[in-house]
Amino acid sequence: MTELIRIRHPDFDLDSGIPRYWMAGDPFKTHFMNALSSVFPDGEAFFVRAVMHYRERVEDPELLEAMRAFAGQEGQHSHHHARHVQMLLDQGYAAIGRMNRMAGRFMAWANRRLPLDSLAHTAALEHLTALLARQVMTRPEMWVDEADPRMAAMWRWHALEEAEHKAVAFDVYRLAGGGYARRVVAQISSTLGLAFETWLRMAYMLWVDGLLLRPRMWMDGMRWLFGRTGVLRGRGGDYLRWYGRDFHPDEIDDGPEIARWRPLVEADIPAPA
Numbered sequence: 001m002t003e004l005i006r007i008r009h010p011d012f013d014l015d016s017g018i019p020r021y022w023m024a025g026d027p028f029k030t031h032f033m034n035a036l037s038s039v040f041p042d043g044e045a046f047f048v049r050a051v052m053h054y055r056e057r058v059e060d061p062e063l064l065e066a067m068r069a070f071a072g073q074e075g076q077h078s079h080h081h082a083r084h085v086q087m088l089l090d091q092g093y094a095a096i097g098r099m100n101r102m103a104g105r106f107m108a109w110a111n112r113r114l115p116l117d118s119l120a121h122t123a124a125l126e127h128l129t130a131l132l133a134r135q136v137m138t139r140p141e142m143w144v145d146e147a148d149p150r151m152a153a154m155w156r157w158h159a160l161e162e163a164e165h166k167a168v169a170f171d172v173y174r175l176a177g178g179g180y181a182r183r184v185v186a187q188i189s190s191t192l193g194l195a196f197e198t199w200l201r202m203a204y205m206l207w208v209d210g211l212l213l214r215p216r217m218w219m220d221g222m223r224w225l226f227g228r229t230g231v232l233r234g235r236g237g238d239y240l241r242w243y244g245r246d247f248h249p250d251e252i253d254d255g256p257e258i259a260r261w262r263p264l265v266e267a268d269i270p271a272p273a
């Protein structure tokens with residue numbers, strides 16, 4: 001299990017003056033990040049409900065403490081990404097709010113009716129967010145260094161905490177009796193679902209901006225995502241480890257990155273109470 005999970009209470013200045021294309025002045029890159037960010041508030045509320053559903057069954061005080069810290073960190077992420085979503089709504093991307101309300105209702109239903117599948121999806125998505133976090137921390141020049149500094153601070157903080165708590169949902173899933181087949185199915189469904197949601201939202205925002213049908217922008221954008229030095233390149237092997245029968249998130253060692261990034265992130269944030 002991750003050694004220590006701190007709940008931090010940052011106060012990012014997201015209320016004014018963030019440029020519309022805050023990621024390198026580029027609509028494609030910005031809307032890719034906007035799309036990811038916009039699924040987090042409801043998604044992370046779903047994660048917290050999925051994990052805390054099983055708190056009565058957990059006797060290990062260390063795991064209980066990790067669950068509490070997981071809920072605290074994800075609650076903070078949800079809060080700050082909701083502020084980002086509000087910024088998108090203010091910019092005129094109204095359908096993002098409708099998509100979130102629909103997805104939020106579905107996820108609340110799944111939490112109630114399919115708790116173990118919800119937890120399997122949570123653990124699966126936490127594997128994906130941990131891989132994204134690893135990308136941010138190992139290749140900041142491709143991710144956060146190109147962003148508006150206020151946005152960059154938020155993404156650095158979120159990446160660090162995803163790495164810190166990446167094993168919690170998985171540990172609860174195992175304790176709840178979750179098996180191999182269910183988590184394989186959950187990963188396939190989570191990967192396809194997250195990809196679909198991201199593309200749909202990104203395409204919608206580009207359409208609102210009148211930029212959807214720009215072949216050159218798409219070519220450059222696809223190169224930025226999947227090209228030789230693309231932001232999503234180089235984690236295929238780590239992604240596939242999920243499908244190993246004996247996989248545990250801690251077998252991918254994020255310790256050195258966590259140690260390197262903690263002081264950088266905490267320099268922007270008041271000390272925890």
Ligand SMILES: [Fe+2]
Pocket residue numbers: 044073074077078158162
């Ligand atoms: Fe998060």
Ligand SMILES: [Fe+2]
Pocket residue numbers: 074126129161162165
């Ligand atoms: Fe997370």
